[in-house]
Amino acid sequence: MMNRRIFIKKTAAFSAMAAAATMVPGILFAHEQKHDNPASDITWHKAPCRFCGVGCGILVGTQAGRAVAVKGDPNCSVNKGLLCVKGYHQIMCTSASDRLTKPLIKKNGKYVEVTMKEALDLVAAKMQETIKKYGKDSVAMYTSGQSTIPEGYVASKFMKGAIGTNNLECNARLCMASAVAGFLTTFGADEPMGCYEDIEHADVFVLWGNNMAEMHPVLFSRMLDNRLRRKNVKIIDLATRTTRTSKAADISILFKPQGDLAIANAICYELINNNWLDKNFIEKHVVFFKGKTGLGYGLEDKFAFKDEPEAIDFDQYKAFLNDYRPDKVEALTGVPAKEIKYLAALYGDPNLKVVTYWCMGINQHTRGTWANNLIYNIHLLTGKISQPGNGPFSLTGQPSACGTAREVGTFTHKLPKGVVTNKKSRELAAKIWKVPYERIPDKPTYHTTEMFRAIDRGDIRFIWIQSTNPLVSLPRTSRYRPALAKDSCFVVVSDVFPTPTTDVADVILPAAWHIEKSGLYGNSERRTQYWDKMIEPPGEALPDAWMTIEVARRMGFAKLFPYSKEKHHEEIYNEYRQFHAGKKHNMAPLSVLKKQSGAIWPYIEETGRSTLWRYNSRYDPACDTTKDFDFYGKPNGKAVIWLRPYEPAPEMPDNEYPFWLNTGRVIEHWHTGSMTRRIPVLHQAVPHAYVEIHPADAKRLGIKHNQKVKVISRRGQTVLPASVNDRGLPTPGQVFVPFFDENMLINDTTLDAFCPISKEPDFKKCAVRIEKV
Amino acid sequence: MPIKSYIVFPSKGKKDLLRQQLASLAGCEVIPALNKDVLILVTETFGNHEEDALMASLEKIKEIEHLSLVSGYSDHAIHDHNNK
Numbered sequence: 001m002m003n004r005r006i007f008i009k010k011t012a013a014f015s016a017m018a019a020a021a022t023m024v025p026g027i028l029f030a031h032e033q034k035h036d037n038p039a040s041d042i043t044w045h046k047a048p049c050r051f052c053g054v055g056c057g058i059l060v061g062t063q064a065g066r067a068v069a070v071k072g073d074p075n076c077s078v079n080k081g082l083l084c085v086k087g088y089h090q091i092m093c094t095s096a097s098d099r100l101t102k103p104l105i106k107k108n109g110k111y112v113e114v115t116m117k118e119a120l121d122l123v124a125a126k127m128q129e130t131i132k133k134y135g136k137d138s139v140a141m142y143t144s145g146q147s148t149i150p151e152g153y154v155a156s157k158f159m160k161g162a163i164g165t166n167n168l169e170c171n172a173r174l175c176m177a178s179a180v181a182g183f184l185t186t187f188g189a190d191e192p193m194g195c196y197e198d199i200e201h202a203d204v205f206v207l208w209g210n211n212m213a214e215m216h217p218v219l220f221s222r223m224l225d226n227r228l229r230r231k232n233v234k235i236i237d238l239a240t241r242t243t244r245t246s247k248a249a250d251i252s253i254l255f256k257p258q259g260d261l262a263i264a265n266a267i268c269y270e271l272i273n274n275n276w277l278d279k280n281f282i283e284k285h286v287v288f289f290k291g292k293t294g295l296g297y298g299l300e301d302k303f304a305f306k307d308e309p310e311a312i313d314f315d316q317y318k319a320f321l322n323d324y325r326p327d328k329v330e331a332l333t334g335v336p337a338k339e340i341k342y343l344a345a346l347y348g349d350p351n352l353k354v355v356t357y358w359c360m361g362i363n364q365h366t367r368g369t370w371a372n373n374l375i376y377n378i379h380l381l382t383g384k385i386s387q388p389g390n391g392p393f394s395l396t397g398q399p400s401a402c403g404t405a406r407e408v409g410t411f412t413h414k415l416p417k418g419v420v421t422n423k424k425s426r427e428l429a430a431k432i433w434k435v436p437y438e439r440i441p442d443k444p445t446y447h448t449t450e451m452f453r454a455i456d457r458g459d460i461r462f463i464w465i466q467s468t469n470p471l472v473s474l475p476r477t478s479r480y481r482p483a484l485a486k487d488s489c490f491v492v493v494s495d496v497f498p499t500p501t502t503d504v505a506d507v508i509l510p511a512a513w514h515i516e517k518s519g520l521y522g523n524s525e526r527r528t529q530y531w532d533k534m535i536e537p538p539g540e541a542l543p544d545a546w547m548t549i550e551v552a553r554r555m556g557f558a559k560l561f562p563y564s565k566e567k568h569h570e571e572i573y574n575e576y577r578q579f580h581a582g583k584k585h586n587m588a589p590l591s592v593l594k595k596q597s598g599a600i601w602p603y604i605e606e607t608g609r610s611t612l613w614r615y616n617s618r619y620d621p622a623c624d625t626t627k628d629f630d631f632y633g634k635p636n637g638k639a640v641i642w643l644r645p646y647e648p649a650p651e652m653p654d655n656e657y658p659f660w661l662n663t664g665r666v667i668e669h670w671h672t673g674s675m676t677r678r679i680p681v682l683h684q685a686v687p688h689a690y691v692e693i694h695p696a697d698a699k700r701l702g703i704k705h706n707q708k709v710k711v712i713s714r715r716g717q718t719v720l721p722a723s724v725n726d727r728g729l730p731t732p733g734q735v736f737v738p739f740f741d742e743n744m745l746i747n748d749t750t751l752d753a754f755c756p757i758s759k760e761p762d763f764k765k766c767a768v769r770i771e772k773v
Numbered sequence: 774m775p776i777k778s779y780i781v782f783p784s785k786g787k788k789d790l791l792r793q794q795l796a797s798l799a800g801c802e803v804i805p806a807l808n809k810d811v812l813i814l815v816t817e818t819f820g821n822h823e824e825d826a827l828m829a830s831l832e833k834i835k836e837i838e839h840l841s842l843v844s845g846y847s848d849h850a851i852h853d854h855n856n857k
Contacts, residue, residue: 005776005817008776008846009776009802009815009817011844011846012776012777012778012815012843012844012845012846013778013802013804013813013815015778015843015844016778016779016780016813016814016815016843016844017804017813019780019841019843019844020780020806020811020813023780024806024809024811027806027808027809027811028806028807028808028809029804029805029806029807029813085843085844088843088844089844680845681842681844681845681846684845685842
């Protein structure tokens with residue numbers, strides 16, 4: 001057996017060689033790659049990566065019941081053997097010394113260890129007691145885009161099918177809801193039409209509100225590789241702050257916060273006025289609509305909004321765009337008219353294939369649905385959609401935001417297929433779940449922000465939080481932390497590590513981590529990936545799905561949850577697949593997913609193929625074959641170009657709070673940092689958060705790099721070291737703070753305003769002031 | 774004590790010289806790319822003092838244009854692994 005130290009040295013060398021391959025395409029270390037491979041007694045298991053929504057394939061090496069190494073899976077078409085720095089080191093978090101291994105119950109203000117049986121008995125009893133006393137809608141579950149597909153599925157079945165409440169939400173509301181609402185309003189069906197193979201075909205990449213170099217580094221590497229291999233490939237970065245992505249891009253365009261709405265309309269103005277349109281495509285496949293304007297921002301409790309779509313014609317749409325002539329938009333957005341015209345010319349050139357990628361900048365937006373619609377407008381006007389290298393593509397931040405949150409439907413309004421307001425969707429769910437149809441309520445209850453407001457008001461009396469850390473990730477945690485700590489709500493938290501959310505729990509349930517259970521994730525490109533359990537979880541930790549099943553059984557729903565402990569993930573997936581049977585969303589059987597690194601739905605079983613481009617009859621089996629394109633999510637098969645105006649942000653800088661606050665992530669840390677801050681190499685690389693300030697602002701305020709400053713909003717404050725001329729460069733009048741650090745909670749200051757259509761909060765724009773400490 | 778790996782970019786035309794210099798340092802192993810001006814450096818040290826000394830030595834090498842840390846395994850992790 002190879003000495004462990006030698007093995008680790010070999011692994012370190014292989015990690016560096018693989019990382020070098022991402023930076024220097026074509027690089028060879030032939031001798032070392034072929035020989036001296038780490039110990040032969042290592043068994044390698046395939047899985048998707050635990051972190052972001054890219055869904056890179058990893059190979060985890062296990063030896064004597066322990067995970068000892070990770071490498072990129074060369075057979076996975078997502079990453080082709082590449083990984084980012086987080087991916088390589090992910091398994092190291094499992095050995096963190098403060099790992100949760102025993103259930104804990106708070107007694108007289110102190111946590112005491114109990115058995116899992118005792119803990120689950122208490123959870124079930126409290127839930128039952130609460131329902132009896134306050135009704136079904138007094139209990140809630142808040143899950144995650146990191147929950148596996150089986151975990152999300154049993155949560156939905158438990159809440160909606162067994163208990164009969166729509167009080168189920170997940171943290172994907174904070175990151176993907178605007179993308180979902182955008183897809184649904186424009187195409188009538190969720191999730192991107194293209195896939196990552198677009199990267200190999202596109203000539204132009206427009207990255208919109210998306211620091212891909214740090215957030216989706218493997219896809220960004222593939223893009224850079226494409227640019228190196230082919231001539232005339234351009235990367236355009238449209239952002240409100242200069243990032244590593246901007247620096248690698250061919251052109252960096254900075255715009256004022258909220259200006260994206262006007263820029264997209266100005267591009268459409270240019271496309272129409274220069275006749276850079278695919279008229280045949282528009283005529284055959286597009287209709288025009290407008291909706292309500294002046295929607296509000298959801299700042300008040302119990303805010304309600306319902307859109308009223310109204311059909312319009314092309315001329316009305318063209319007339320609306322007259323307000324968005326590039327020279328008019330220049331003043332509003334800070335983007336020179338010539339740059340807007342240049343962008344429009346790229347989109348409008350029939351000889352160029354264009355992919356637009358976006359993520360949180362567009363989605364976390366009080367007009368997030370509109371922003372998504374507006375990007376689709378550009379691609380629909382030019383017919384650059386649903387073809388290799390042409391298309392709009394919304395990237396995700398969590399490994400199964402698509403697979404679990406969106407496809408299983410762990411939102412208040414969703415069911416595994418369709419929505420609760422649709423009778424047919426409820427009937428299908430009732431049939432597969434074997435529950436009375438009447439039990440599934442036909443009205444959504446609380447979206448995420450409103451769910452935590454309901455806890456604050458005392459309307460929700462019990463909540464079970466699984467696999468997420470809302471007291472770091474919610475907006476305006478300064479309200480929701482004390483809310484969750486109130487005695488009026490019994491709080492159960494399942495997690496792998498202690499977090500600020502477990503700090504307020506009445507019961508803490510230790511959860512199995514990623515490779516300590518079997519599961520399935522669904523990534524950004526509609527790819528479903530399966531993995532087998534590789535190692536045992538520590539102590540009494542269990543998979544979230546199994547804890548849900550155990551509680552459901554204790555509450556009298558045993559017949560609905562007849563799964564076996566060993567194979568529950570398989571049994572649940574096979575049951576879940578029934579929801580999506582059919583040409584539009586057929587999911588690959590488990591036997592296929594066990595053999596290969598995922599399959600993209602709709603999966604064609606007859607040929608064993610994934611559908612790489614939806615709505616294009618050359619690729620998509622669900623299309624009407626008499627048409628070239630068929631947007632079958634809409635009854636008439638036509639996509640919608642929406643008239644969506646610019647509207648200002650709800651809170652803008654003023655004399656008292658003169659800076660825009662933008663929040664986000666860094667490459668080393670993933671979301672709230674509960675995993676990556678326990679990986680020594682990542683923690684040491686970025687040990688704490690910071691506030692980026694433009695050098696001119698720093699000079700004016702007399703602030704030096706690393707000097708501690710206070711970021712203050714109308715809702716709260718936090719102290720952080722200043723970052724001047726370091727990693728990112730905000731525009732003057734703007735500051736940026738990464739949100740991963742639970743010791744520097746920037747979300748205490750953010751605003752809980754949201755898009756009235758998607759209900760996704762805006763973490764990118766509020767007003768703050770900066771004070772020296 | 775830590776095992777780390779780095780990607781090292783040599784100054785122009787200095788790849789071979791840099792390879793020799795790095796290989797001569799205690800605790801350093803060097804893997805050169807076959808076809809590009811890139812080296813992989815794997816370091817192994819047995820104490821904070823030794824780690825600091827190695828870092829100081831690396832900082833003095835003018836032939837290093839850029840050095841990028843890829844992976845690091847702590848003493849705790851290695852010790853933990855070796856004892857199980």
